[in-house]
Amino acid sequence: MSEFGIEMRRRRMRRELSLAALADRVHYDKGYLSKIETGRLPANRRLASLVDVELEAEGELVALVPQESRRRSSPETPTADDAEGGEPDWGRELAAFGEALSVPLTMRPTAGWGEADDLRLLTHYWEEFDRHRRLSQQLPPELVLRRLIVDFNTLMELVQTSRSTTSRLRLLAARYAEFIGWMCQEAGRLDLALAWTRRTANLATRAEAADLAAYTLVREAELALYEGDPATAMELAAQVLEDPRAQARSRGLAAHRQAQAFAVRGDHAACLNSLDHARDLLHPERIAQGAQSAGEPVVGSATVGGLDNAIAGWCHYDLGRPRRASEFLADALERTPAEAHRSRALFGARLALAYEASGELEEMRAVTLQVLRDAGLVHSAGADAELRGLSRALMRHHNIKALRELRSSLDEALVGVR
Known part of the structure; x- marks a missing residue:
C-alpha cells in the first residue's frame, strides 16, 4: 500500500465513512478509490484535494502526493x-x-x-x-x-x-x-x-517606473505556477508584497498569485488569508490612492469581471472544493464581456472542470460547448491546458453518450496543440 492509500483509509475509517459513501461525495468510482487505498493505482493531486476536504485532513493528504514539477524555462x-x-x-x-x-x-x-x-x-x-x-x-x-x-x-x-x-x-x-x-x-x-x-x-x-518593475515579478510568479513551481511563485509574490514602491494593484495581484500557490499546495487557511488580503488591496479606494497616470492602462487583466471571484474560484477548485469554486467562477464569467473570448475561454474551462468535479454534468456540458467556441477564436494555451484536464476527467463518464461525444469534440479541438 502507498503512504497516501494507508492514510486515506485510516482517516476514512476513523470517520466511519464507507468507501461507497466517500466515492459518492467526491464523484469517483468506488472501485477506483479501492485501488488507490490498496496502492494498486497512484493518487493524483486532483483526487487528493477532493478526498482531503471530505476527510478534513487540512492539507495533510495533499502533501502526500508529489507536486508535478517541471523545469523552469x-x-x-x-x-x-x-x-x-x-x-x-x-x-x-x-x-x-x-x-x-x-x-x-x-x-x-x-x-x-x-x-x-x-x-x-x-x-x-x-x-x-x-x-x-x-x-x-x-x-x-x-x-x-x-x-x-x-x-x-x-x-x-x-x-x-x-x-x-x-x-x-x-x-x-x-x-x-x-x-x-x-x-x-x-x-x-x-x-x-x-x-x-x-x-x-x-x-x-x-x-524609473518602480511599480511596473515590481509587477514583472507578479508575471514571473504566474509563469512559475504554469510550470508547476508554487514555491518560486510564493517567493516572487512575497517580494512584491514587501516592496514599498509597488502600488496597491500590483500588490493585490501578487496576493492572488500567492493564494494560487497556497491552493496548489493544499494550504487552505493560508490561501483564504491571501485571497482576503488581495480583496482588501484591490478595493477601489485603495487603488485610487496610488492610481496610475491618466490614460495609462492598468497592469494585469482589465477584462475579467469580478477578478477577485475568478481567482477565488480558481483556488477553491485546487483546494478540492469544486462546488464553491463553481459559484465564484460562474459569477465572474457572467460579469465578463461576451467579446472577451480569451478570458472567457480560460475561466470558463476551469468552471467546466469545477462542474464536472461536483457532479453537475449538464452545467459542465453547456459551459464546455461555449468554451470550445471561445477558445477556437483565440487559441489560448492556458485554456487548452484546462481543456486537456477536462478531457481526462470525462474518461470517467464513458458510459454517457453525450459526454463521450463531448470528449470527442474536445480532443478534436486539441489536436496539434502543444
Missing part, C-alpha cells in the same frame, strides 16, 4: 548592450525587413521635431496599445504578436531619436514588452514569455 541570454546598460539597436531588424521590400523604415532625428510632436506620438501609441489589448481578446496570439513587435521596435527607435520624451517612450515600450510576454505565454512559449518579462523589468527600471 531559461530566458534568452541578454545581449552585451543589455548587460552593460546601453540601448541595443532595436530598429535594425525592422529596417532590414524594410530594405528587403525596398521600403524606407529607418528612423532618424528630425530637425524641426519638438516636444508637441513627441507627445502626439505617445498618445498615438498608447491608443494603439489599448487597441492591441482589445484585439488580444478576439484573435490568436500569433496575429497580435506580429503587430506588437513592429510597434515595440518602432518605439525603441523613437527612444533613440526623441529629444524630450525618452523616459515616457521607454515606459510605453516596457508596457508593450510586458504584453508581448503575455501573448508569448498564450502561444505556449513560456521561455519567451519569461525573457520578455525580464526585458520589461529592465526597461521599467530605466524609465
Whole structure:
C-alpha cells in the first residue's frame, strides 16, 4: 500500500465513512478509490484535494502526493548592450525587413521635431496599445504578436531619436514588452514569455517606473505556477508584497498569485488569508490612492469581471472544493464581456472542470460547448491546458453518450496543440 492509500483509509475509517459513501461525495468510482487505498493505482493531486476536504485532513493528504514539477524555462541570454546598460539597436531588424521590400523604415532625428510632436506620438501609441489589448481578446496570439513587435521596435527607435520624451517612450515600450510576454505565454512559449518579462523589468527600471518593475515579478510568479513551481511563485509574490514602491494593484495581484500557490499546495487557511488580503488591496479606494497616470492602462487583466471571484474560484477548485469554486467562477464569467473570448475561454474551462468535479454534468456540458467556441477564436494555451484536464476527467463518464461525444469534440479541438 502507498503512504497516501494507508492514510486515506485510516482517516476514512476513523470517520466511519464507507468507501461507497466517500466515492459518492467526491464523484469517483468506488472501485477506483479501492485501488488507490490498496496502492494498486497512484493518487493524483486532483483526487487528493477532493478526498482531503471530505476527510478534513487540512492539507495533510495533499502533501502526500508529489507536486508535478517541471523545469523552469531559461530566458534568452541578454545581449552585451543589455548587460552593460546601453540601448541595443532595436530598429535594425525592422529596417532590414524594410530594405528587403525596398521600403524606407529607418528612423532618424528630425530637425524641426519638438516636444508637441513627441507627445502626439505617445498618445498615438498608447491608443494603439489599448487597441492591441482589445484585439488580444478576439484573435490568436500569433496575429497580435506580429503587430506588437513592429510597434515595440518602432518605439525603441523613437527612444533613440526623441529629444524630450525618452523616459515616457521607454515606459510605453516596457508596457508593450510586458504584453508581448503575455501573448508569448498564450502561444505556449513560456521561455519567451519569461525573457520578455525580464526585458520589461529592465526597461521599467530605466524609465524609473518602480511599480511596473515590481509587477514583472507578479508575471514571473504566474509563469512559475504554469510550470508547476508554487514555491518560486510564493517567493516572487512575497517580494512584491514587501516592496514599498509597488502600488496597491500590483500588490493585490501578487496576493492572488500567492493564494494560487497556497491552493496548489493544499494550504487552505493560508490561501483564504491571501485571497482576503488581495480583496482588501484591490478595493477601489485603495487603488485610487496610488492610481496610475491618466490614460495609462492598468497592469494585469482589465477584462475579467469580478477578478477577485475568478481567482477565488480558481483556488477553491485546487483546494478540492469544486462546488464553491463553481459559484465564484460562474459569477465572474457572467460579469465578463461576451467579446472577451480569451478570458472567457480560460475561466470558463476551469468552471467546466469545477462542474464536472461536483457532479453537475449538464452545467459542465453547456459551459464546455461555449468554451470550445471561445477558445477556437483565440487559441489560448492556458485554456487548452484546462481543456486537456477536462478531457481526462470525462474518461470517467464513458458510459454517457453525450459526454463521450463531448470528449470527442474536445480532443478534436486539441489536436496539434502543444
